[in-house]
Structure formats: structure tokens, C-alpha cells
Amino acid sequence: MDLVRILKKVYAYSMKSDIFLPYENKWVALAPDKSTVIASGKSYKDVDNQLKKKKINDAILSYIMPFDQFYSPNGKNRS
Numbered sequence: 001m002d003l004v005r006i007l008k009k010v011y012a013y014s015m016k017s018d019i020f021l022p023y024e025n026k027w028v029a030l031a032p033d034k035s036t037v038i039a040s041g042k043s044y045k046d047v048d049n050q051l052k053k054k055k056i057n058d059a060i061l062s063y064i065m066p067f068d069q070f071y072s073p074n075g076k077n078r079s
Contacts, residue, residue: 019036026042026063026064027041027043027044027046029060038054039051039059047061
């Protein structure tokens with residue numbers, strides 16, 4: 001894969017991530033094509049209720065972490 005194709009993919013991905021800016025630290029439901037946020041809320045249940053009211057059965061649910069944090073599992077059980 002040449003550098004231009006790689007840069008185009010990175011740019012396309014970063015443009016899509018702009019849709020998440022208003023949803024920091026919230027749950028979101030995305031349209032199946034991943035281009036539009038169709039519901040959001042502070043909890044999974046809030047988003048699920050919105051989807052039920054809108055009669056939407058096909059959505060991708062995800063949590064948008066705070067932008068100043070990251071998740072990096074260490075593979076150890078901390079029980």
C-alpha cells in the first residue's frame with residue numbers, strides 16, 4: 001500500500017471521528033453505515049430507550065470515552 005492511500009484512509013477516519021466530538025463521555029447509537037449518531041445519552045439504558053421510542057432495531061452502540069483518557073488493558077485480573 002502506498003503512502004498516499006494510507007494518508008487518505010487516515011484522513012477519512014479522522015473526518016468521521018469529528019461526529020463524536022459532542023458525545024464525549026456518553027453512550028451513542030450509530031446508524032448501520034457508521035456515519036450518523038442517531039441517539040445518545042449518559043447511560044446505555046437511555047440510548048436503548050430512545051431507540052425503542054424511535055422504533056429503530058438496527059444500530060451500533062458504543063461508549064465514547066473522555067478525550068483526555070485512554071483504555072489500555074494490561075491482561076491481568078485485578079480481583
